[in-house]
Amino acid sequence: MAVDTQVAESYARAAFEVATSGASIGKWSEMLAFAAQVSRDPDMAALLANAAIGQERQTQAFLKVCEGYLSPEGINLVRIMGENGRLAAMADVARHFEVLRREAEGRVEARVVSARPLSDADQKKISDALTKRLGKTVTLVNDVDESLIGGAIIHAGDLVIDGSIRGSLAQLAGAVGR
Secondary structure, three states: OHHHHHHHHHHHHHHHHHHHHOOOHHHHHHHHHHHHHHHHOHHHHHHHHOOOOOHHHHHHHHHHHOOOOOOHHHHHHHHHHHHOOOHHHHHHHHHHHHHHHHHHOOEEEEEEEEOOOOOHHHHHHHHHHHHHHHOOEEEEEEEEOHHHOOOEEEEEOOEEEEOOHHHHHHHHHHHHOO
16 A cells, blocks of 8 residues: 555656646646546446556546546646556545645645534634644644544644544553553
8 A cells, every 4th residue: 555655646746846847736736636536436447447458448548538627748647647557546646746735835734533523613723723833824624533532633744633532541541551
């Protein structure tokens, strides 16, 4: 799995370099989002998983579906990924591209997993604290996981803060078990 992540990150970095050299980051975001959606389509996913079809036919089918949505550079990316049998990784490429875009724009997406939905006031407090700590504009996404019992787990880039009751109980159990 790490190899797949590294491959997707490599393609995303290459696309980001092309996008920034042409000042078309927004266009690339749109193209990659569309291509990612195409790669997640069940019929396309089945086609890409079928080795008997061959990479050339897979690439041509992918490009046919994307016709009119990709720039020449986007078509080139699809061709290169197709030649290397990597079209199924397009959604990961798009995701990594967006991470690079947010970093370049001084933004970060923080995912807050809480036992209950956060109030607007709580979201603002967390967002303000993370903005101060990270020095970036923070966009908060709140996911609910009732198994946390209470508290929250925050993921912002490489930063993970586990303030959940479940996490505290696990730490306590580990300390008692020593």
